[in-house]
Amino acid sequence: MTELYKGHPKHLLAVDCVIFGYKDEELKLLLYPRSFEPVKGKWSLMGGFVQENESCEEAAARVLYETTGLENIFLEQVSAFSHPEREPQVRVVSVVYYSLIRIQDQDHELVSAHGAKWWPLTRLPELIFDHSNMVRKALGRLQQKAGYSLAGIELLPERFTLLQLRKLYEAIYQREFDAGNFRKKILSLELLHKTSEKNYTESRKGAFYYTVEPGLTEVETERIVKF
Amino acid sequence: MTELYKGHPKHLLAVDCVIFGYKDEELKLLLYPRSFEPVKGKWSLMGGFVQENESCEEAAARVLYETTGLENIFLEQVSAFSHPEREPQVRVVSVVYYSLIRIQDQDHELVSAHGAKWWPLTRLPELIFDHSNMVRKALGRLQQKAGYSLAGIELLPERFTLLQLRKLYEAIYQREFDAGNFRKKILSLELLHKTSEKNYTESRKGAFYYTVEPGLTEVETERIVKF
DNA sequence: ACAAAAGTGTTTAGATTACACCCATGA
DNA sequence: TCATGGGTGTAATCTAAACACTTTTGT
Numbered sequence A, B: 001m002t003e004l005y006k007g008h009p010k011h012l013l014a015v016d017c018v019i020f021g022y023k024d025e026e027l028k029l030l031l032y033p034r035s036f037e038p039v040k041g042k043w044s045l046m047g048g049f050v051q052e053n054e055s056c057e058e059a060a061a062r063v064l065y066e067t068t069g070l071e072n073i074f075l076e077q078v079s080a081f082s083h084p085e086r087e088p089q090v091r092v093v094s095v096v097y098y099s100l101i102r103i104q105d106q107d108h109e110l111v112s113a114h115g116a117k118w119w120p121l122t123r124l125p126e127l128i129f130d131h132s133n134m135v136r137k138a139l140g141r142l143q144q145k146a147g148y149s150l151a152g153i154e155l156l157p158e159r160f161t162l163l164q165l166r167k168l169y170e171a172i173y174q175r176e177f178d179a180g181n182f183r184k185k186i187l188s189l190e191l192l193h194k195t196s197e198k199n200y201t202e203s204r205k206g207a208f209y210y211t212v213e214p215g216l217t218e219v220e221t222e223r224i225v226k227f
Numbered sequence C: 001a002c003a004a005a006a007g008t009g010t011t012t013a014g015a016t017t018a019c020a021c022c023c024a025t026g027a
Numbered sequence D: 001t002c003a004t005g006g007g008t009g010t011a012a013t014c015t016a017a018a019c020a021c022t023t024t025t026g027t
Helices: A055-070 A107-115 A130-146 A153-154 A162-173 A179-188 B057-069 B108-113 B131-147 B151-155 B162-173 B179-189
Strands: A010-023 A026-035 A046-047 A075-083 A094-098 A117-120 A192-199 A208-213 B010-021 B027-033 B045-050 B075-079 B092-098 B117-120 B192-199 B207-214
Touching: A010 A130, A010 A153, A026 A046, A026 A055, A026 A162, A055 A075, A055 A094, A075 A130, A075 B075, A075 B092, A094 A117, A094 A130, A094 A153, A094 B179, A107 B131, A130 A153, A130 A162, A130 B192, A153 A162, A153 B131, A153 B192, A162 A179, A162 A208, A179 B108, A179 B151, B010 B057, B010 B131, B027 B045, B057 B075, B057 B092, B092 B151, B108 B179, B117 B162, B131 B151, B151 B162, B162 B179, B162 B207
Parallel strands: A010 A094, B010 B092
Antiparallel strands: A010 A026, A010 A046, A010 B010, A026 A117, A075 A094, A192 A208, B010 B027, B010 B045, B027 B117, B075 B092, B192 B207
């Protein structure tokens, strides 16, 4: 039966990772400069080729690990990009993932060893090939995801204040939210756990730290939220 | 520079099509029986291999054309499936699309030449490999899409009554909608054009036929609808 | 005292939902 | 005349959104 598979072309298969981070009340993207022609010097998503024995998701996790040193990262497939001429000279089909990482957790040396740099999402440099498209689509997915889950929290430290969470959502959706309404909506989901400690660095009064309600599975953090 | 691409494995790349139809107030799926081992006799999605000179989307459109005779079909990517052992014996990475077709428009001879059969979505036979997963994910995407667009209309004839549209939505979401409320919500979108003709086959009184408001692009048919 | 964030409460507008009700008509 | 879907109207409920107001505390 395997001869039915013969005669069909084989393709180079890559993954590209849209790596989101969050710092200074801004969404950031981890990019690295392409070091060879064509389009040498232009900025690029982190990518790599899918090996024989790994799935695309595993390849993306590997790329993430190799470039940031991080494991067990939130990772979600965006789409396959497969236009025959999406890269010049060589045909590569690329499966795009986006991931959410805590910038403060990254392996600095490893990241800088790749010449990588965190760019503010709103002021990106020119990207190679169809990578801008990939980013746009990934952001759309992130916005969608954040609308019915607390996945965005993967960008924040383990504990965070509601101000920090609101600023994160403002960065994700590129718009402002009313502080009082945001607080009530988020708390009404009953997915957050109020700790007994306060953060005093951002206000005189001090804001309680929250964590994700312990014991919640990913599915359980999903509620319809209309942001 | 192309030697940078050397040494990386190449993969068989396939597309699988989740082909939705609608008939007798039910969502249907077009499946065909696998005619060779392994898992001979089990039912399968329509699939095909991606050629050198085509994108995955083009390959999916080609598969659709080859099996149903239809062109210019609504087609949307679901996801890439790439687990190394998702098919026994041979590693194939598959990009899944779902499509919405009007069953009455299909080329009957062509479809039956493949031994294909329309199955009610709620009573599917056992499917090969990970195809059940693909179907589940595709249905999720269709439900999502139908929630903010009128894409589902691709499953109905050019003109349709509001009863037919409601029954379609009930089939997509597997739940009932209040007739009056559904009517008001749909019409409030101002995306439908009321024709002057009536359908008398489903009610004594006769229900006006509607069409999609002419001149609307796909984007313009998108509104937030909470179904 | 003031500013700035924390946190609570209120009011309004709009959407959702359930459901009543009349219309038209073939059997 | 009855059943059935077509089509409209309304009242109760829920949610989103705007915004007022009080608390806390370092400067």
